[in-house]
Amino acid sequence: MKTGREMPRNFGEKLRFYRHEKKYSLKDVQRMTGVDAGYISKLENLSRKSPSYPILRNLASALDVSIADLIDIDIPEAPLRSIQETLIFSEYLIMGRLPTSSEREAMLSVIQAILDSEWQENSKHTDTIKIIEKVDRLLRLLR
Template identity: 25%
Template sequence: MNFYEQLRDMRKLKGFTIRELSDRSGVSAAYISQLENGNRGVPSPDVLMKLSEGLNAPYGELMSLAGYLEKTDSAPNDSYTKPKVNLRRFLRDNDLIFDGTELTDQDKEWIERVLTALFWKEKGRMRDIDPS
């Protein structure tokens, strides 16, 4: 399987349309489409960085798929640690869309409150189960 097919498969596995990946990465939808169809050369490392962020995939993995890095015999991601994302900050600091609707600051605050309530409710339930 070549780079272009693997990129398409990664996008589809994440459940993104080309437009959604474009919105998430800042890479034009036309360019992504051309890449996936094999009508463009392997993208630059800068474009791969943007695509890795849009796909929430390790940059090193895309660099390997594109042929910039040699694949090793060790398991993938051995030396790569996924960055931790502060979900509260992510909600506050990004323009977000859900089901095609742009979320307002009030929407994002509501989501944050729901997540907080669910998170702490579950934490409380786990304390009841495991008192250690």
């Protein structure tokens, strides 16, 4: 949204802000959501404070905004991890069970061998052998 106007902080003000941005009347929003125009007005004027989730979802959809934006919550973004960190520190299953630390390290070794390979015409054979050796070790640990 590129209006230069200050973004309101509470739900009712934000609801009205987004409705006005779209140039929708209360009746327009009622037609799009099935939510009574009088109820929407009460939400905007803070006479009603907490709509149900289905109403909130319908209002956000009609106004083409996320629910998080409409109710002003911050959704924390998880920091990105490398595949190596994920393999070591995250919980996951291999063959239906949690891997041991040795199995995790072997899995990491397979991935690292792939990432380290040059994969050029003159190195594909050597790279393949290195990768197969790592896969072989991992599979022996898993069995």
